Amino acid sequence: MVGALLAYARENKKRFLLSLIGVSIGVFVLTLMLGITNAMKLKLEKAIGKMGSYVLVVLPGEVKNLGGRTIQLSFYPTLTLDDAEAIKEKCPDVSAVSPFKKVSPNVHYGGKSISASVRGVSPDYLKISGHSLLCGRFLTDSDINNISEVAVLGYNVAKKLYGETCPVGKTIYLFNAPYRIVGVMEKIGTDLSGEDLDDRIYIPITSAVKRISNVDYIDGIYVLPVSPEAFKPAKEEVYSLLLKRHGKKDFSVNSYADLVNTQKQAMEIFTKLSIIVAVISFGVGALGILAVMTLSVYERLVEIGVRRAFGAPRSAIFLQFLLESALLSLTGASAGVVLAVLIVFLISYLAHWPVYLPFREAFLSFSLSFLIGLLSGIYPAVRALSFEPKEILREE
Amino acid sequence: MALIELRNIRKVYRQGDLEVEVLKGIDLTVEKGEFISIVGPSGSGKSTLMYILGCLDRPTSGEYYLDGRNILKLPDDELSKLRAEYIGFVFQAFYLIPYLTVLDNVLLPVEYLPKEERKKRFSDKPPQRKAVELLTRLGLGDRIGFKPEELSGGQKQRTAIARALINSPEIILADEPTGQLDTESSREVMRIFGELHSEGKTVIVVTHDMEIAKHAQRIVKIRDGRIVE
Ligand SMILES: Nc1ncnc2c1ncn2[C@@H]1O[C@H](COP(=O)(O)OP(=O)(O)O)[C@@H](O)[C@H]1O
Ligand SMILES: [Mg+2]
Numbered sequence: 001m002v003g004a005l006l007a008y009a010r011e012n013k014k015r016f017l018l019s020l021i022g023v024s025i026g027v028f029v030l031t032l033m034l035g036i037t038n039a040m041k042l043k044l045e046k047a048i049g050k051m052g053s054y055v056l057v058v059l060p061g062e063v064k065n066l067g068g069r070t071i072q073l074s075f076y077p078t079l080t081l082d083d084a085e086a087i088k089e090k091c092p093d094v095s096a097v098s099p100f101k102k103v104s105p106n107v108h109y110g111g112k113s114i115s116a117s118v119r120g121v122s123p124d125y126l127k128i129s130g131h132s133l134l135c136g137r138f139l140t141d142s143d144i145n146n147i148s149e150v151a152v153l154g155y156n157v158a159k160k161l162y163g164e165t166c167p168v169g170k171t172i173y174l175f176n177a178p179y180r181i182v183g184v185m186e187k188i189g190t191d192l193s194g195e196d197l198d199d200r201i202y203i204p205i206t207s208a209v210k211r212i213s214n215v216d217y218i219d220g221i222y223v224l225p226v227s228p229e230a231f232k233p234a235k236e237e238v239y240s241l242l243l244k245r246h247g248k249k250d251f252s253v254n255s256y257a258d259l260v261n262t263q264k265q266a267m268e269i270f271t272k273l274s275i276i277v278a279v280i281s282f283g284v285g286a287l288g289i290l291a292v293m294t295l296s297v298y299e300r301l302v303e304i305g306v307r308r309a310f311g312a313p314r315s316a317i318f319l320q321f322l323l324e325s326a327l328l329s330l331t332g333a334s335a336g337v338v339l340a341v342l343i344v345f346l347i348s349y350l351a352h353w354p355v356y357l358p359f360r361e362a363f364l365s366f367s368l369s370f371l372i373g374l375l376s377g378i379y380p381a382v383r384a385l386s387f388e389p390k391e392i393l394r395e396e
Numbered sequence: 397m398a399l400i401e402l403r404n405i406r407k408v409y410r411q412g413d414l415e416v417e418v419l420k421g422i423d424l425t426v427e428k429g430e431f432i433s434i435v436g437p438s439g440s441g442k443s444t445l446m447y448i449l450g451c452l453d454r455p456t457s458g459e460y461y462l463d464g465r466n467i468l469k470l471p472d473d474e475l476s477k478l479r480a481e482y483i484g485f486v487f488q489a490f491y492l493i494p495y496l497t498v499l500d501n502v503l504l505p506v507e508y509l510p511k512e513e514r515k516k517r518f519s520d521k522p523p524q525r526k527a528v529e530l531l532t533r534l535g536l537g538d539r540i541g542f543k544p545e546e547l548s549g550g551q552k553q554r555t556a557i558a559r560a561l562i563n564s565p566e567i568i569l570a571d572e573p574t575g576q577l578d579t580e581s582s583r584e585v586m587r588i589f590g591e592l593h594s595e596g597k598t599v600i601v602v603t604h605d606m607e608i609a610k611h612a613q614r615i616v617k618i619r620d621g622r623i624v625e
Contacts, residue, residue, distance in 0.1 A: 007495040310505035311480020
């Protein structure tokens with residue numbers, strides 16, 4: 001049944017290929033969009049899950065969502081370690097607090113310079129982040145109080161320097177100052193911004209502020225409410241406490257999920273645009289199939305007449321043209337799907353997202369194209385039935 | 397009862413207000429295994445009669461019994477089934493499908509044979525093999541992968557005959573099968589029909605050419621919508 005279409009299509013290649021472009025693009029865009037959205041969702045879920053969906057992030061200055069990205073509009077060097085201390089002491093709905101500060105010292109090991117991102121945090125960071133250790137220990141309160149020169153290495157850093165052996169007790173150098181390694185983090189992967197958390201080195205926040213950096217403000221404060229339900233009161237407590245301490249609103253209290261949600265907004269715009277493009281492409285595709293199949297009915301009248309003469313009931317002819325249209329649509333779809341699956345795979349690989357093969361999306365796109373093919377086959381199929389074999393096969 | 401029984405078949409074509417009676421009361425009986433030709437001048441209603449015989453058209457009035465069944469009472473889908481089971485058509489213009497190979501052209505009717513019949517009729521050999529055998533027998537064994545455009549007129553008509561035979565129908569209905577062939581090919585086609593007749597098939601050939609008609613066992617003359625002899 002399908003063989004005739006293939007044979008006929010082979011003799012009208014250009015026309016058929018042209019008619020398939022619409023469906024190909026539609027399926028490509030749809031699969032790509034759904035694939036990327038879901039790959040990102042997977043990534044977000046993983047990232048939020050690690051951090052706890054109700055973690056608060058206090059940032060200095062003003063923060064605004066622009067085009068789906070969190071932009072620090074102004075920066076105030078006003079957030080201090082005392083603020084973090086105060087939050088921990090005075091906010092009853094807060095269970096853990098970790099100030100954080102990024103510093104950029106030269107990191108040396110055995111005379112070699114290595115690239116790593118050094119962060120000052122407090123012991124609570126472990127609880128807030130939900131990460132755990134591969135070996136050794138994390139930073140302790142006495143590390144903070146003593147402004148100790150100790151370091152916890154990210155997985156990659158440790159692996160690069162020491163291989164599989166646990167380097168606890170060894171020494172690395174930050175600005176030529178020796179830091180004793182006390183622990184190694186488990187393998188974590190990238191965070192939402194694409195930063196590889198395994199490339200980090202954690203040191204006591206006090207060491208970061210007082211030894212390495214010569215300013216005493218910090219980049220921000222992570223705050224963990226006592227429970228997900230305590231998210232709102234905790235946020236209000238932190239807000240009013242800092243307002244009282246600073247005398248003006250030179251800071252923002254964000255939910256970690258909100259920071260993530262700004263990416264979701266960008267995704268929504270992307271999704272809407274893709275749907276519009278997909279709908280238009282599918283429309284064009286449907287019209288293309290309708291046109292090419294209708295034309296084929298006229299060019300294949302002899303085939304229709306002969307099939308009917310040799311016993312094909314009307315329903316068989318109708319079904320044939322309907323299925324042929326659907327098959328055509330599926331052929332176009334497969335080109336789009338293959339390309340889209342490859343691209344989604346590539347993007348998720350390059351962006352260090354969890355590898356995501358959008359098979360479900362591909363299946364959905366296929367089903368949709370099948371449906372669109374069937375729909376655009378109705379008219380040609382009806383046309384095919386409007387000719388009686390006794391008229392087609394009459395020679396004068 | 398005979399294989400085919402036509403009683404007082406009339407066919408009226410309506411063109412606007414104008415009514416044209418093309419068949420004016422045809423009575424015809426064809427026994428199983430007969431080889432008959434229906435001969436008459438152009439416009440005498442031969443093709444119209446053939447479409448009715450082949451269940452592709454219905455008469456305006458009259459009775460038609462095919463293998464004992466009154467086909468006028470049957471719905472369209474039943475007629476389709478009857479065509480698949482009983483009738484192999486051969487046309488003047490061959491009506492091969494240009495984008496299919498000779499083999500695929502021959503195999504085309506197979507899928508329309510009702511399932512039970514298909515099982516029965518292809519129990520000894522599958523359609524593919526039967527098609528190749530038919531084509532070989534008709535001298536086209538080396539042409540099975542060709543496209544119709546690569547064939548001569550005679551080869552095309554022999555392909556069409558193979559297609560008409562693939563489902564082993566009881567009746568071969570041919571409308572001017574030699575109309576587009578030279579004398580030699582015409583004779584060859586009629587020889588094949590004679591051979592099929594001798595194997596027991598019922599062959600009905602419609603033609604305006606008395607020379608061609610003479611190949612048949614019985615000649616029915618038609619003129620102006622009536623059988624004259
Ligand atoms: N669909 C039709 N509508 C009107 N007249 C028709 C139709 N089909 C055939 N005719 C007329 O019926 C007559 C018989 O046609 P046909 O059966 O083809 O004769 P033949 O095959 O003997 O040449 C012709 O005059 C033809 O014009
Ligand atoms: Mg005729």
